[in-house]
Amino acid sequence: MNIFYKLYCRIYQSVLRIALPFLPYRTPEILASADEIGDLLMKNAPGLTLIVTDRGCREAGLLKILTDALDRSGQRYVIFDGVVSNPTTETVENARRIFIENRCSSLIGLGGGSSMDCAKAAGARIARPDRQMGQMRGILKVRKKIPYLISVPTTAGTGSETTLAAVITDAETRHKYAVNDFPLIPSAAVLDPEFTKSLPKKMTACTGMDALTHAVEAYIGRSTTEQTRAWAVKAVQLIFSNLIKAYDDGENMKARSNMMQAAFYAGASFSQSYVGYVHAVAHSLGGRYNIPHGLANAVLLPVVLECYGTAAQRKLHELAVYAGISSPDESDAAGSEKFICAVRAMNRRLGIPQTLPGIKEKDIPEMARYADMEANPLYPVPVIWGADQLERFYYAVMEGEKVYDRVSDRSADLVSAQAVQ
Ligand SMILES: NC(=O)c1ccc[n+]([C@@H]2O[C@H](COP(=O)([O-])OP(=O)(O)OC[C@H]3O[C@@H](n4cnc5c(N)ncnc54)[C@H](O)[C@@H]3O)[C@@H](O)[C@H]2O)c1
Numbered sequence: 101m102n103i104f105y106k107l108y109c110r111i112y113q114s115v116l117r118i119a120l121p122f123l124p125y126r127t128p129e130i131l132a133s134a135d136e137i138g139d140l141l142m143k144n145a146p147g148l149t150l151i152v153t154d155r156g157c158r159e160a161g162l163l164k165i166l167t168d169a170l171d172r173s174g175q176r177y178v179i180f181d182g183v184v185s186n187p188t189t190e191t192v193e194n195a196r197r198i199f200i201e202n203r204c205s206s207l208i209g210l211g212g213g214s215s216m217d218c219a220k221a222a223g224a225r226i227a228r229p230d231r232q233m234g235q236m237r238g239i240l241k242v243r244k245k246i247p248y249l250i251s252v253p254t255t256a257g258t259g260s261e262t263t264l265a266a267v268i269t270d271a272e273t274r275h276k277y278a279v280n281d282f283p284l285i286p287s288a289a290v291l292d293p294e295f296t297k298s299l300p301k302k303m304t305a306c307t308g309m310d311a312l313t314h315a316v317e318a319y320i321g322r323s324t325t326e327q328t329r330a331w332a333v334k335a336v337q338l339i340f341s342n343l344i345k346a347y348d349d350g351e352n353m354k355a356r357s358n359m360m361q362a363a364f365y366a367g368a369s370f371s372q373s374y375v376g377y378v379h380a381v382a383h384s385l386g387g388r389y390n391i392p393h394g395l396a397n398a399v400l401l402p403v404v405l406e407c408y409g410t411a412a413q414r415k416l417h418e419l420a421v422y423a424g425i426s427s428p429d430e431s432d433a434a435g436s437e438k439f440i441c442a443v444r445a446m447n448r449r450l451g452i453p454q455t456l457p458g459i460k461e462k463d464i465p466e467m468a469r470y471a472d473m474e475a476n477p478l479y480p481v482p483v484i485w486g487a488d489q490l491e492r493f494y495y496a497v498m499e500g501e502k503v504y505d506r507v508s509d510r511s512a513d514l515v516s517a518q519a520v521q
């Protein structure tokens with residue numbers, strides 16, 4: 101990548117970092133149970149509410165928990181349960197249409213990141229009928245208040261219940277992108293671990309690793325504050341001590357509750373300090389092949405961390421110390437190595453593979469271009485890479501021995517490509 105473009109990226113990131121204290125970040129009001137929603141809506145957005153969810157949440161009985169609570173408080177609602185994983189622009193338009201047809205006045209996103217993001221994106225389209233979803237890609241393009249929004253997470257991973265992001269896939273091109281703006285931060289979030297009790301083992305594992313990726317990418321980035329570092333550390337500690345417990349025993353409510361807190365802290369951290377190339381590459385894979393977001397992140401995380409090389413070692417060592425797997429006396433190289441090994445070990449323990457299915461070599465240049473567009477110049481990553489360098493990561497996680505062998509050389513190139521950091 102051109103040295104002047106790298107310089108431009110760093111200047112862009114510095115401007116945003118300087119502006120950080122003046123930006124209108126806020127945290128949602130936290131509710132301990134869905135029973136508190138009725139009163140809140142009565143006060144802030146009386147009238148019909150649209151519940152945006154998916155069939156999985158309906159079948160798992162989670163929608164019923166919510167509607168029973170709304171019925172008890174006399175709150176009227178309409179249901180849209182057509183959200184798909186890696187939600188598309190088409191799904192968002194369907195949710196928006198139902199909202200308008202029924203003259204709703206508020207939104208509830210019930211589910212994992214897909215449903216919560218779909219509710220946010222529908223809100224953005226309701227507020228901005230003049231802009232298509234794709235025109236709001238990037239940062240600060242919504243700029244208008246969306247209907248009153250409450251998020252009810254049923255996975256402990258994305259942190260969407262506190263972030264300013266909605267990640268949407270273009271139904272035609274399969275380009276998955278993030279829309280980031282302050283009106284998308286939910287007004288309230290229900291953090292009730294009961295909603296995650298039914299989460300299957302595999303989803304518990306992948307969504308937990310998504311939360312870990314948020315915390316790690318935010319922490320090792322260059323736009324952190326004391327507060328975002330503290331949130332990221334808290335999340336890493338909670339995940340290291342609870343994810344395996346929640347995975348082994350889904351009914352361990354202490355572990356479920358701690359994971360829910362971890363996902364929230366990690367979301368709060370990256371909402372201000374951004375994510376990095378793990379996410380940019382994972383989004384392109386999710387958009388193209390519908391690979392679950394947490395799975396893509398989990399597989400990519402150790403690969404990308406390794407390639408950051410010395411640029412991320414000090415911070416990864418710090419995280420290793422906070423996680424209780426290294427000591428401050430060790431070298432940064434040794435401490436960071438321990439952290440990356442621990443991530444790999446955690447993946448193994450959670451049954452997460454080292455490769456991802458379905459990646460086709462012919463799709464890689466376009467996916468790498470999308471990842472580049474998402475990450476640069478916005479994400480304050482430890483090392484800046486262009487699309488050509490990002491291509492290596494797709495090869496690194498592609499299924500098949502031969503490809504894997506070819507990648508060792510490509511990864512070596514990558515590490516030596518850390519000219520401007
Ligand atoms: N907005 C953000 O800040 C942000 C951050 C990270 C990821 N994301 C996005 O979030 C999406 C991924 O969300 P996700 O990982 O939470 O998964 P998801 O929302 O796609 O849900 C995956 C599956 O799990 C099921 N499910 C959810 N909760 C359940 C429960 N408690 N019991 C049984 N089944 C349940 C769903 O029905 C669905 O079939 C991706 O599109 C990703 O890009 C958004």
Ligand SMILES: [Fe+2]
Binds near residue numbers: 310311313314393397
């Ligand atoms: Fe994520």
